Amino acid sequence: MIKSQEIYLLEVIPLTRSARVLKDPLLYYSLKNNLQEGLMILIPLRKKNIPGVVWRVFPPQKMFLRQIGFQIQPIGQILISQPVFTSAQLKLAEYLGNYYWISPGIFLQMMWPFKNILRSKKINRQDKVLIDSPIDSRIDQKLILFPQIGHLENFVKQNQGKLKDAVIFHSQLRVKKNKEIWSQIKSGQVKTIIGTRQAIFLPFVNLREIIINEAENHHYSSWDLSPHYSAKIVAGYLKKIFNSKLKFISATPTIQDYYLSQKKKIELEIDNSLSKLKKESCQTEIIDLQKELARGNFSILSQKLEEELNGIVKKNQSALLFLGRRGFSKALVCQDCGYVFTCPNCGTSLTRHIEKSPNGEIIEKLICHHCGWEQPKPKNCPTCHSYRFKNVGSGVQKIEYILGRILPGQKVARLDSDINKNEIIQIINEFQENKIRFLIATQKFLSYANLILSQAKLVAIISADTFLSIPDFQAAEELFIFIQKIKQKLNSSQKFLIQTYSPQNKIIQWAINDQFEKFYQNEIQSRRQLNYPPFSYLAYLEFTHKNKLEAYQKASDEKLRLEKAIRQWQLSSIEILGPIAGLPPMKKGLFVWRLLVKAKNLSDRNKILTITKGRVEI
Template sequence: MKKVAILNSYFAKDISKRHQEILHFIKSKGGQILVSELVQKAKTTTKTIQKLEENGYIIIEDQEVLRLEQGIDDIRDQSKQLSQDQEQALEVINKLQGYGEILLHGVTGSGKTEVYLQAISPLLEQGKSALILVPEIGLTPQLTDRFRARFGDKVFVYHSNLSKGERYDTWRQMLPGEPQVIIGTRSAIFAPLPNLGLIILDEEHDSSFKQTQLSPNYHARTVAKWRGELENCPVILGSATPSLETWLSVNYPPSSSVNSYYLSLPERIGYRPLPPVKIVDMRDELKQGNRSIFSRPLQEALRNLKEKNQQAILFVNRRGHSTFVSCRICGYVMECPDCDVSLSYHYTHEGATQLLRCHYCNYTQIQPPKCPECNSPYFKFFGSGTQKVTQALEKEFPELTYIRFDSDTTRNKGSHRRLLEQFSRGEADILVGTQMLTKGLDLAQVTLVGVVSADGLLYLSDYRAAERAFQTLTQVAGRAGRGDEPGEVIIQTYSPENSVIQAVKKHDYHRFIDEELPRREELNFPPHGRLILVQLSGLDAIEVEKTAEKLGERFHETIGLDCEILGPAPASIMRVAKRYRWQILLKFLPEARVIIPDMKNWYKLCPNSVSLKIDIDPLHIN
């Protein structure tokens, strides 16, 4: 962009009054200003500016202007009075010199963000920078606004939803080493901050911190620890539901040389109570004739929203309308032609074409009028996604308005901020969404949280299913009652006796880990033991299977006795996007040293048509 700078502050006698005014305006701006800004604010023209340059008063030159993502203007706020627990946590953080791993374990609404803010403030004064990682892009607007209210233009954002130009410019402005705060998703861990004084992972337990889509796979938490050691700065891992790996590594560090600290915030700010959790047995609802998506306690709570002028969150584990579509006569299920999964029904509006979509490869087709198998016109839509829940709301509670908050409604740039701002302004009574709702949102006016069906989280073929279910349900329950009004949580389930449900009911993290850690230890699963997942995929099913068998034989010949080899076996979803998938799981005993053999030999066993992917410490085995 073009910039104007004053060259000669001496004004000739014959200079016009208008030219003098423009030059005085430029001087008031520090002697330089963008041409576009000068034209607008001084109410002049480019021709007039060019005349001043011809007379030798100014120079017009190119200036690099960085495209930096900016949030909304906010009133600057001051540091808040800390509770005793917050003060103790902040004291430990401020005293820490050099690298240290800190677990800040605070219940939802306990003020972890205020501790972050007050820990960063003295670092900026010392000329150092801070890096804050969040699991979802949807968390960045609210967190960024709060940090900018405290630190102004020293706060910048870095995530994949920015344009390439914005990401490049944000990267560029870090290089000079000015003290600043970078807020971003997992890739921001590589931000080139020369004077890094603190790294924070907020919601450190979240699986979104693991890069699984592209190779190389990495976990931002692991990289953060490595970078903290290299930069000799503390790493804060904040969560209300810490991962079992973090809990164990901080409380029982493998080496006495590691500075590990466990800091607890067991109370909410202002001694607000955690919301009571009511568990509704949907089997009883069915016996009593209630066939609605909503149980009677949840219906009553929703009806009271308008009267009390309050808002609610409804959590649904899936987007879309229905998880699968089946013929009522023969039972035929509509499946994706390219993946071994059923197609989900997506509703757009009344009278619109009915669409079926695959959530793995995004294959889309029109819902057929008749069953391809038996020619029956009768279909049944099973399961409940966000669209089906909003349809039920329209039918049963027409007086209530809602906003749907899932990956379908937040695809466009800025949509996360726009939807949350609408809800914060009271433009809707209910926010209906998926797991995006569980991650750190602070909405003071929400007094009711309803979990439409908890069972979709509980019974999955993954050793981490219980941990994820506890974390998700506890986090979403924590969105209620964060303001002055008390909150309540209603969880609907067909398994009220499940140990995870009972731990969530009491907001009892310690009860959960006391039950879960022994199960993991018995089976040598992380955090007791290490895993390596070897995945093969290709278009030819026979070729992939044979390659997996060859690789499995090689593993048995070359890998030591302290490693259990599981497989080769088909992946739980064998075909995705026309590619057949097999996998081998290497499970190392807790005391074993994990040494990855020379992978060149592994790749030599794979033909060019078969892809080999190696995932160290996988979070998903599917």
Template sequence: LHSGLSIGEKYAEGRKIHRKEVQLVVGARSAGFAPFENLGMILIDEEHETSSKQEEMPRYHARDVAIYRARRHSCPVVLGSATPSLETFARAAKGVYELLELPERVSRQGLPSVHVVDMREELRSGNRSMFSRRLLDGLRQRLERGEQAVLFLNRRGYSTFVMCRGCGYVIRCPHCDISLTYHRAGERMKCHYCGHEEPLAPRCPSCGSEHIRFFGTGTQKVEEELTRLLPKARVIRMDVDTTGRKGAHEELLSRFAAKEADILLGTQMIAKGLDFPNVTLVGVLAADTMLHLPDFRAAEKTFQLLTQVSGRAGRHELPGEVVIQTYTPDHYSIELAARHDYRAFYRQEMMLRKAHGYPPYYYLTLITVAHQEAPAAAKTAEKIAAYMRKQLSNEAVVLGPVASPIARLHDRYRYQCMIKYKREPNVTAALKAVIDRYQADAAHGGAAITVDTNPYMMM
């Protein structure tokens, strides 16, 4: 069960379950709703994954659905992860969940050696390439030995934004407050939020200058640079652009498994779950990508991603090596991921979460107001914040309203309020009253309200 199935295929699979023709369902988060009448166990692999939380209506977390269903059916839930979410591990530490540990790899192989490269030093020593000397030497060695490598970069496209060097104008999406990403294929500019596309302008739309330059690095640009530096290397690129058509994902991985390529270059989709015996080198090109986002989970997501992607190297007989390129090598999430030390990261991060009042010490609810006019969105958000302050106790904290980090999406301006609380019996009723009050307005072109409990996306 997953979203890639056609409606007919989904119906056929659902019928099989109803008729009791199957005993096991495998799938993405929606598989948690499989219509079994006699559930015996629910397994959630990579339970820490943010994709377990659905960000559109209906908003739900696959883990919460699993735990609710398991209570109804009196069956166990197994939450599996090499890097559990802080909320899950805190519950295990308190004895709410039972902790079961696998301290060794299944193959008994040791964990790969990890080298953190300070890209500031590389720049000072005259290396202006996107590859550090250690990583490039490692790639050359693998090519000579007939081994394979995985390169991870959490950005698709050719460059992250396009700017005029004459006047500083950055080409942005006309519908969202976000810069357009340049894609080399077809010379297109794309918005990764609303899907807007336009051809690359030869001149600056603001001042008419021809000095248009590309900034930042995407997977397409890395692929081009790889073929220039290592012309004999066969590269497979995996990102949203190359895996769009049905079956493309499996086809690319099968080709890599069959050793039709030396380097697998990709985004988050290659960070976990892959098991190739011949992969002995993993390179992380920009470990800081998520570290500086306005998100209290930024350090946790960075640690998880680096640990998961490091685990792709040396999984069988051949020893593995990992090279992490970063501009902040002394950040605790990067240092501890290099040491494979989850418990030290957990202790450090829990101290910070407690000091700032974030989960798992507090519950969070994010209220977002969207309107075609910014003043209307701000006014409605202020009314909602004032109402929530009246309804909740002094223990609860209502923050905002403030403009969202991405202030406009799909031609709608967005304002947010954040509620932090521990025990608030009235919070559900108050939130329901807010939704009931404004849902009718939204139908007539008024403000649209979304309420997200325990949000994973703050943008």
């Protein structure tokens, strides 16, 4: 007779990139009682042995092995026989998995510097020593974050001597250094950690204080990397776990940060060190582009701006012209039939770019700013064969072209993401040495704002409207912060011009008059009315199909189905908007339609996300 035996069921989080779709832990079993939460083990998954972290161990059950069923498999070997993540890290990964609706394993991997172990499933001796260092939580720790390495280096330079016990942590450290810091923090050897957003995932043992400098800076969000987490959200959870002090420092706070400070969730320090330095602010002027049109000036440069640029030339000074669009134009359109060149991958309108080949030849290309698709500029329209095209909307390359025509012989440079880092450094050096008359830039210049704005006698926003044309609930905030950032850095000897088709726009008015409180009251009220963050949690649900109508139908059927569930479950605080066309409208040749879920609380939102057939994006 076969006897029943003690069986341990356990949940495991796989540590593999490809497991990102597995939101929930996987169930395995073990016959041994030596397992505890946080261990790193191997598990069989899709015919492979992959590393995973023991997430939860259930009390042993006396049962027959055959009762478990074929679905549940035994775990493989134990890779590291002591917990490799602190309990705070496990908790943090769980919170973040829920918030961003992905496997906590994705965050655990970001917290784990020993990527080699995940790949080779073996541990070398040096790594073992670092991993084995015991957790010691007797020390008080403090984390100071900066948006970019440049800010961090400045801070370290200014505070040399005071930071003897601090470690510096950012994305460009060597792997070995990375592992050492991980071990030192876990074993309580480090008091102060100064870093960029990646430092938020270090194994703190007793984090008493988190300080986030220049909190409005968008580099705290990982828009370039998936998952698109925000270090400020992560900091909010760390505060909860450690009951630590959380302070944001900001010259122009975001709506969300200001709201959180009013609700006493964070401490907010308004950094007015810049305005204290100067007696008077710069001369600011809004230029009405409607009036220019009425006057017969169809150029993107107003008469006033042209005059100012002439003045710059006469006085041998330099100017910065800002426009938030790369390339030559927004779109290329056939003049005869109206055909718009679009990207075959994602449906975004293609932007005309003009480049010089190494042998000086001019090359014209059409580039997709969304997915990077490139093609030579066609000679004829594919539908009517006309060769007459017109450029719609201006990009920085067009400004470069216009300046070359109206003010010939002046040195013009362009700063955008189409040029490389070395070229950028050279341009900034030359600009500071007054060797460049006109610098035309996209948002890219913000990383070097101090260097550029201290030299420019004139700063002009070519079109403030490009900010407001973006369909995003944070568009107004971005414009406000952008104008304020520039204004704060200019002094009374510098001029600041803002061109716009809507000169009465309140956002622009408030920004140039430093009326943050008015802007905030207006913005927070509209977000409350429209149920946007900080009053709700959002999620996008995505539906694709090769046929546009079918994709739309999938989304609208799903909307009805989810709304029925909302009624059944009586989730009153949740609404579903859409279908809205995807941004971009296509993905890999498939049409995209989306629904937007707005929920007052996270658990209601997640109830809907558990049952949706759409692809979830937070």
